[in-house]
Amino acid sequence: xxxxxxxxxxxxENDARWAFGTGFExxxxxxxxSVPSGVDGAxxxxxxxxxxxxxxxxxxxxxxxxxxxxxLEDEVAIANIALDLLGQARLLLARAxxxxxxxxxxxxxxxxxxxxxxxxxxxxxxxxxxxxxxxARLFVFSTWRLALFQQLESSxxxxxxxxxxxxxxxxxxHRDYAAQWLVRLGDGTPxxxxxxxxxxxxxxxxVGELFRTHPTEFVDAALPRxxxxxxxxxxxxxxxxxxxxxxxLAGVSGRTGRDGVHTESFGYLLAELQxxxxxxxxxxx
Amino acid sequence: xxxxxSEGGHGxxxxxxxxxxxxxxxxxxxxxxxxxxxxxxxxxVHVGSLHAADDQxxxxxxxxxxxxxxxxxxxxxVRAADITASSPDEKDPFFAPSGDKVYRHPTFYDIPExxxxx
Numbered sequence: 001x002x003x004x005x006x007x008x009x010x011x012x013e014n015d016a017r018w019a020f021g022t023g024f025e026x027x028x029x030x031x032x033x034s035v036p037s038g039v040d041g042a043x044x045x046x047x048x049x050x051x052x053x054x055x056x057x058x059x060x061x062x063x064x065x066x067x068x069x070x071x072l073e074d075e076v077a078i079a080n081i082a083l084d085l086l087g088q089a090r091l092l093l094a095r096a097x098x099x100x101x102x103x104x105x106x107x108x109x110x111x112x113x114x115x116x117x118x119x120x121x122x123x124x125x126x127x128x129x130x131x132x133x134x135x136a137r138l139f140v141f142s143t144w145r146l147a148l149f150q151q152l153e154s155s156x157x158x159x160x161x162x163x164x165x166x167x168x169x170x171x172x173x174h175r176d177y178a179a180q181w182l183v184r185l186g187d188g189t190p191x192x193x194x195x196x197x198x199x200x201x202x203x204x205x206x207v208g209e210l211f212r213t214h215p216t217e218f219v220d221a222a223l224p225r226x227x228x229x230x231x232x233x234x235x236x237x238x239x240x241x242x243x244x245x246x247x248x249l250a251g252v253s254g255r256t257g258r259d260g261v262h263t264e265s266f267g268y269l270l271a272e273l274q275x276x277x278x279x280x281x282x283x284x285x
Numbered sequence: 286x287x288x289x290x291s292e293g294g295h296g297x298x299x300x301x302x303x304x305x306x307x308x309x310x311x312x313x314x315x316x317x318x319x320x321x322x323x324x325x326x327x328x329x330v331h332v333g334s335l336h337a338a339d340d341q342x343x344x345x346x347x348x349x350x351x352x353x354x355x356x357x358x359x360x361x362x363v364r365a366a367d368i369t370a371s372s373p374d375e376k377d378p379f380f381a382p383s384g385d386k387v388y389r390h391p392t393f394y395d396i397p398e399x400x401x402x403x
Contacts, residue, residue, distance in 0.1 A: 071314070071336065072336075073335050073336060073337065073346040073349065073350060074346075076346075076349050076350055076353075077345065077346065077349040080349050080353060173348075176345075177345060180341065180342065180345065184338075184342075
């Protein structure tokens with residue numbers, strides 16, 4: 001074993017995962033992507049689009065913390081989490097393109113749709129704010145998504161089940177990272193406590209939407225609620241924070257993120273996300 | 286020619302009338318050293334260092350900074366301040382005397398081929 005380079009010494013030779021995430025067109029390559037019998041392909045596609053958009057848009061918001069996080073180490077941690085979610089988005093958007101028979105690629109979903117065609121929850125698109133806002137969003141998002149993915153591991157669609165199985169390990173770490181910061185800030189100084197509580201309070205009106213079942217939903221959206229509540233209560237108690245009591249933010253004529261109705265800042269987010277792809281439609285990266 | 290009073294002589298960076306006292310220094314988190322054991326490795330190997338507020342955070346940061354490419358199956362972190370190290374000044378008394386004692390190497394034994402890790 002050579003110790004000239006410690007990384008050579010501890011990595012497997014020719015580990016294909018060094019190149020993970022680049023240099024391939026189809027993230028579902030090699031998988032049987034036929035729609036199982038008894039499953040409505042269009043409905044499955046619509047559902048994968050919802051979950052894929054959640055990951056894609058929240059990942060973009062996390063990427064905005066690059067160069068803005070309070071410490072270098074946390075910046076890398078947040079970027080890692082954003083990359084995990086981007087990986088989930090790639091798989092889910094690719095699954096949507098296969099399931100609805102349109103053969104649209106992940107790129108055409110991500111870069112060539114208009115604002116009202118995105119199906120993410122509004123919580124995923126919230127930007128700005130301070131580190132307390134970020135931790136509140138990350139903790140709520142990953143706690144909810146983990147509880148949901150645990151349900152999806154037994155999905156009737158084997159591809160969706162496999163994506164969920166991979167995502168559970170990632171989301172468990174995301175939740176753990178956010179929970180540690182939630183407790184550290186909540187149970188910290190008076191200033192950090194008030195910032196953390198502020199982050200939670202301002203996020204709370206967007207939480208109800210996570211559990212509202214949409215007509216095209218593939219599983220009951222209310223299923224993850226008991227686990228979400230239990231985990232949240234446990235973390236809030238340790239962090240000496242209080243669960244906000246504010247009501248749910250209303251939609252527009254009852255329509256919310258899942259119906260393509262988004263908050264004002266979403267247009268700006270998409271403009272940035274799609275600018276290169278729209279300026280150079282045939283660009284390869 | 287006038288006397289140059291600014292850095293580089295171009296006048297852009299004034300040297301006079303500038304408060305010389307340093308600004309407030311940000312309080313740093315303590316330094317931790319990180320050791321990772323790879324899948325093929327038998328020992329934890331020192332891979333680098335990082336800053337963290339406490340041990341648990343150091344472990345999280347080590348995972349995020351040093352095992353992103355599937356390098357490790359186990360991580361140790363230890364506060365750099367808790368490590369006692371030999372000093373470069375002591376290099377000769379510490380290490381030079383063992384340089385000429387070739388008989389301390391087990392080269393006079395036959396090692397069976399099927400004994401690993403010697």
